Amino acid sequence: MGKNVVILGASGYTGAELVRLIAGHPDINIVGLSAERKAGQQMGDVFPHLRHMNLPQLVKIDELSFENVDLVFCALPHATSQAVIRALPDAVKVVDLSADFRLRDEAEYTKWYGLPHDAPDLQKIAVYGLTEFYRDDIAKARLVAGTGCNAATGQFALRPLIAAGVIGLDDIVIDMKVGVSGAGRALKENLLHAELSEGVHAYGVGGVHRHLAEFDQEFSAVAGRKVEVQFTPHLAPFNRGILATCYVSGDAAAIHETFVSQYVDEPFIEVLPIGEHPSVRHVRGSNFCHLGVVADRKEGRAIVIAALDNLTKGSSGQALHNANLMLSLPETAGLTMAPVFP
Structure with missing residues (x-):
């Protein structure tokens, strides 16, 4: 039935x-x-x-x-x-x-x-x-x-790290590339092929994007104190996918270990080997989120990258x-x- x-x-x-x-x-x-x-x-x-x-x-x-x-x-x-x-x-x-x-x-x-x-x-x-x-x-x-699809991507990348206390809370930067389908199916001038293709542009700049409300709510609840991240999404000329590049203070090995521990039993979260980073082309049309961690050349800094399909x-x-x-x-x-x- x-x-x-x-x-x-x-x-x-x-x-x-x-x-x-x-x-x-x-x-x-x-x-x-x-x-x-x-x-x-x-x-x-x-x-x-x-x-x-x-x-x-x-x-x-x-x-x-x-x-x-x-x-x-x-x-x-x-x-x-x-x-x-x-x-x-x-x-x-x-x-x-x-x-x-x-x-x-x-x-x-x-x-x-x-x-x-x-x-x-x-x-x-x-x-x-x-x-x-x-x-x-x-x-x-x-x-x-x-x-929100942007909010989900950022949280998969950062939420376990905030909860585990392995990253600083006052200098988190999320740089996000978002596929066109994230803007919906309604006709919009800025989504015309001639206006969108062959370029990438930022939007919701300076803390006005509505998904920031979810980051504020969820990250602050996890941390037990106010957490405000810097977040800038960019509309990119591909149909499906989100790639979030997050810049954080913390030890890359500890961050990676936190991911492995948090997501070991999650069927749809794939943690890549440390030093590898994901691509939207590897999650297209699926319910998977891929996470990568790379140590930055600056001591005590790391880069966390998350990729998922925004529609799935x-x-x-x-x-x-x-x-x-x-x-x-x-x-x-x-x-x-x-x-x-x-």
Whole structure:
């Protein structure tokens, strides 16, 4: 029989990625797909790479039935998710891929997203969806808030090091290269081929990128005191992937040992031998995150590099990983596919 799921916002990149992943899942059935502008169309017409699948037609949310639905993936824009999730039956579990429930503090949400939170009661019960660090809470949750893809990458690289006290907390720099799909599927002038290709540009410079709110929240909680990192993302002309280069003070060998200890039993985190560093091409289309540690020529400094696919490990793969836990299914089901190379 399996578990029945609905995907809201299925016509976006993360929605399509969820469908692709669930196609290989032995215990989950897609019984509903929603879209607004694409309502009335077949998923295979919107995404021809899914043409071979027998999928429900895309409909508007108010046309869906949630009877006999075990879990809803909500891949809607932030601010939209709040009202939609609040209207769902209490018995339905939810994995939200938007930013609406990532921040625990209402004031912080308003600060970073510019409007008051419309469902503070749900915000209080939401579990942060970084699977490797909140596994037990996620398994018991009704609502899980998927992380930002940039935030996930930076946390895989730094969170264990902050917890172990092997790096300094006041001089952390995260330099990140982000693929174009991280900007979503909506038409935007700066994402036109002629304006994006053959170049790389920084954005969210100077501490205004919203994923900084997640770094502040999570790193400070782990450290037990305020931690603020310097973070600059760069939009790069490749489709999928995030590469985070983190500059830290600390001993490279101790950092590497911390990673090995932290991630030894994690099925989707690969720690490279010390001195080697990862590439986005080696994780493309997969739910893996690769981590590398290199000693800097400056004594007492090290470089930590993390690579993952923003649509998979950074978003939809993480969402399915969490759903498996919430539905008491094998944790890695539907997620063990190898990366696509070349």
